[in-house]
Amino acid sequence: xxxxxxxxxxxxxxxxxxxxxxxxxxxxxxxxxxxxxxxxxxxxxxxxxxxxxxxxxxxxxxxxxxxxxxxxxxxxxxxxxxxxxxxxxxxxxxxxxxxxxxxxxxxxxxxx
Amino acid sequence: xxxxxxxxxxxxxxxxxxxxxxxxxxxxxxxxxxxxxxxxxxxxxxxxxxxxxxxxxxxxxxxxxxxxxxxxxxxxxxxxxxxxxxxxxxxxxxxxxxxxxxxxxxxxxxxxxxxxx
Numbered sequence: 452x453x454x455x456x457x458x459x460x461x462x463x464x465x466x467x468x469x470x471x472x473x474x475x476x477x478x479x480x481x482x483x484x485x486x487x488x489x490x491x492x493x494x495x496x497x498x499x500x501x502x503x504x505x506x507x508x509x510x511x512x513x514x515x516x517x518x519x520x521x522x523x524x525x526x527x528x529x530x531x532x533x534x535x536x537x538x539x540x541x542x543x544x545x546x547x548x549x550x551x552x553x554x555x556x557x558x559x560x561x562x563x
Numbered sequence: 564x565x566x567x568x569x570x571x572x573x574x575x576x577x578x579x580x581x582x583x584x585x586x587x588x589x590x591x592x593x594x595x596x597x598x599x600x601x602x603x604x605x606x607x608x609x610x611x612x613x614x615x616x617x618x619x620x621x622x623x624x625x626x627x628x629x630x631x632x633x634x635x636x637x638x639x640x641x642x643x644x645x646x647x648x649x650x651x652x653x654x655x656x657x658x659x660x661x662x663x664x665x666x667x668x669x670x671x672x673x674x675x676x677x678x679x680x
Contacts, residue, residue, distance in 0.1 A: 482667060493656050493674040494607075539606060549660075549667055550597070553606045
């Protein structure tokens with residue numbers, strides 16, 4: 452059974468600081484996704500990572516994938532309050548019928 | 564492109580009644596739709612996968628007689644919560660995946676918040 456873990460579960464950070472969220476998964480994956488969820492809202496797609504060593508950046512967020520370590524990271528640079536949200540990673544595999552398995556989520560609070 | 568809508572966005576019902584939630588892909592044909600449930604401060608849990616024209620596949624622990632899923636067309640799937648109880652109160656999110664979509668990506672609807680009194 453595919454398991455996806457994130458840490459930390461909760462992150463309070465000051466504006467302007469950098470931090471990294473980690474996503475570990477238990478079996479070989481075909482694709483890894485990062486999503487953002489604001490309170491009361493659905494998911495917003497941030498990144499899709501397909502291959503080992505993939506790195507994608509959008510604004511202050513950068514995601515990377517190490518398939519050998521079964522690890523993805525979401526790095527936040529110079530955080531701003533607007534980044535406060537819950538971030539989920541999710542993994543799918545062809546062997547699971549392309550179903551998404553979500554991580555536990557990381558609730559990020561950026562304070563002034 | 565790749566917009567998914569859900570209706571209603573919010574519903575409050577009495578215990579014992581049934582509630583139907585619609586999920587539509589607006590600008591693509593969704594060969595597969597997924598239904599998720601999310602309790603407060605928790606992650607999304609997949610309930611079932613539906614393919615157009617065939618029976619849904621339910622995840623372990625999800626009662627198929629309680630959560631009826633119909634995927635009658637390539638743009639519409641419905642989830643009916645039958646005889647709803649307060650413990651069914653949750654945020655229900657659908658997603659849709661189209662044939663040939665790049666990266667096999669799922670596109671998520673805005674969610675439906677169900678409150679059962």
